[in-house]
Each structure stands twice: as C-alpha cells, then as structure tokens.
Amino acid sequence: MTGRALSSDWLKIRGKGIWFLVFLAPIGLTLMQALNFGLRLDYLKGVFGDDMWNGLLENVVVFVPLSLMLGATILSSMIANIEHEQGSWKQLLAMPIPRPAVYLAKFLLACVLLVISCLLLTAGIVILGLVFGFDAGEIPWGQAIKLGLLPLAGALPVLSIELWLTMIAKNQALPVTLGIVLAITGMFSLSLSPSFPLAWAQMAWNGPNPFMYAGMGLAAGILIMLLGMMHFSRKDVA
Incomplete structure (x- = not known):
C-alpha cells in the first residue's frame, strides 16, 4: 500500500519545482565554496x-x-x-489506501529527496576539490558521504514536525514560519547545550560521538513521524 502511494506521489512532484529545490542547495553550497577557495586558496593552503x-x-x-x-x-x-492546492485530500483518502500509508509515503518521499540532495552535495564537493587540484588518491569518501547524511539524521525531527504540520494545515504560513525559526535557532543551539535537539544536526558531524547524535535524531524523527501519522489518521483533512 505504501509503495503504491509513494509511486503516485513520485509522479505528482513532476513540474512542481521540487526537483529544482533538491538541486539548489547542493549546487549553492558548492558554488559558495568555489568562491571561498577560489579567492583564498593560498591562505587556506597555509x-x-x-x-x-x-x-x-x-x-x-x-x-x-x-x-x-x-x-x-x-x-x-x-x-x-500538492494536495492542498488541488483540493484532492478527500479524493485521495477515499481510495483503498490506509491513511497511515498515505502519510508514510509522503514522509519517505521527503527523506529520499533529501538523501538525493545530500549525495549531490558529496559529488559537488569531490568535483570541486579535484578542480582545485587536491590529491585524487586522498579523497575521503567516507567523510564526504557522511557530510550530508549524518546531519540529515540529526535534523530528522525538524522534517517530521514540518511534515506533520504542513499535512494537516491548509494555510502553510505557520508551519513554514516555525521551520524558519527552528532552522535559525539551530545555528545557535550549541551555545545552549549539545543535547538540545536542534543541535543534533551539528553534533552528528562535530560531536565526540557523531553516530550517537545521528541515532538520537533518527529515533526522535521516527517517533514524531509516528505521532503525526496517528494524528493525521484521525483528523478530517479538507
């Protein structure tokens, strides 16, 4: 059931600008560092x-x-x-697919798209290093792949909260505003405590035990997703 819903959602994102967003972040970060290293290469080598x-x-x-x-x-x-704008929630939920499967499919779709974006960032950074003449034999593939994936695991609670709120609220202003506040707060969260949930994305890379923080984020994200799924299953969605 979830597979059918996921296949349907995969088709729905065509022409919606979502793929543009998936590519925008890794390309933007890569170009930012291209400028940074291009202007300061001698200094950074020192x-x-x-x-x-x-x-x-x-x-x-x-x-x-x-x-x-x-x-x-x-x-x-x-x-x-996609569902809110087309007013297709009732039609979608009237299909012989359980509500939890509909919710889980959209969560998995968001996760897959973010993983793709993280892997694109890895590819962009490796290519950038080679362009600047870094030793191809010393590419730290393990660290390069972890670059996005471990922080993504640490940031999973934010994804789960945002998906929950955007799924049940037709007006997206509040969920989006909350997400922006959480993202900005996350930048300064280490000054509060490494154990503060919004700091887990940073600690999943910089912490003394990055896999522990990535695991905490993953566990909390799945828990919040399950709570959102239960709420969605019982709520009337217009």
Missing part, C-alpha cells in the same frame, strides 16, 4: 597544509544543518501543498 580535503569539508559542513532544516521545511510544504 591553514590546512596537506589536509585540504578535510579543510574543504569543514568549510562546507558549517552550512549543512541550516540548509537541511530550511530544505526540510520548504520541501514538506511543497509536498503537502
């Missing part, structure tokens, strides 16, 4: 020495949590708004 790949990753990851939270907010709104 700072990072023979560890230029790590220096590039460290410069990129500063912006990844904010980009993920903003991306999760906008992506959730765009996915939910």
Whole structure:
C-alpha cells in the first residue's frame, strides 16, 4: 500500500519545482565554496597544509544543518501543498489506501529527496576539490558521504514536525514560519547545550560521538513521524 502511494506521489512532484529545490542547495553550497577557495586558496593552503580535503569539508559542513532544516521545511510544504492546492485530500483518502500509508509515503518521499540532495552535495564537493587540484588518491569518501547524511539524521525531527504540520494545515504560513525559526535557532543551539535537539544536526558531524547524535535524531524523527501519522489518521483533512 505504501509503495503504491509513494509511486503516485513520485509522479505528482513532476513540474512542481521540487526537483529544482533538491538541486539548489547542493549546487549553492558548492558554488559558495568555489568562491571561498577560489579567492583564498593560498591562505587556506597555509591553514590546512596537506589536509585540504578535510579543510574543504569543514568549510562546507558549517552550512549543512541550516540548509537541511530550511530544505526540510520548504520541501514538506511543497509536498503537502500538492494536495492542498488541488483540493484532492478527500479524493485521495477515499481510495483503498490506509491513511497511515498515505502519510508514510509522503514522509519517505521527503527523506529520499533529501538523501538525493545530500549525495549531490558529496559529488559537488569531490568535483570541486579535484578542480582545485587536491590529491585524487586522498579523497575521503567516507567523510564526504557522511557530510550530508549524518546531519540529515540529526535534523530528522525538524522534517517530521514540518511534515506533520504542513499535512494537516491548509494555510502553510505557520508551519513554514516555525521551520524558519527552528532552522535559525539551530545555528545557535550549541551555545545552549549539545543535547538540545536542534543541535543534533551539528553534533552528528562535530560531536565526540557523531553516530550517537545521528541515532538520537533518527529515533526522535521516527517517533514524531509516528505521532503525526496517528494524528493525521484521525483528523478530517479538507
């Protein structure tokens, strides 16, 4: 059932600008670092020495949590708004597909699109490093792949909250505003506490035990998703 709903949602996102968003963040972050390293390459070589790949990753990851939270907010709104704008919720929910399957399909769609965006960022950063002449034999593939995926796991609670709110609210202003506030708060969350949930996306890369924070984000995100699913299953959606 979930597979059928996911296939349907995959077709619905065509021509909705969602793929543009998926490509926008990784391309934007890559171009930002292209400008940064292009203007300051000699200085950065003096700072990072023979560890230029790590220096590039460290410069990129500063912006990844904010980009993920903003991306999760906008992506959730765009996915939910397909049904809101067309007024097709009643028609969709009248089909022989359980409501939990409909909800789970939209959650999985958002996750898959964000994973694609993270992998595109990895590819962009590797290509950028090669363009600047970094040693191809020293590409840190493990760290490059973790660059987006671990912070994504840490940011999963924000995605779950945003999808929940955008699915049940026809007016997207409040969910989107909340998502922007959460993303901005997340930038300063480490000053509050590393255990603060909005800090998990940063700690999933910079923390002493990144996999622990990624796991905490993953667990909290799934829990919030299940709560949203139960609420959605019982609520009348116009």
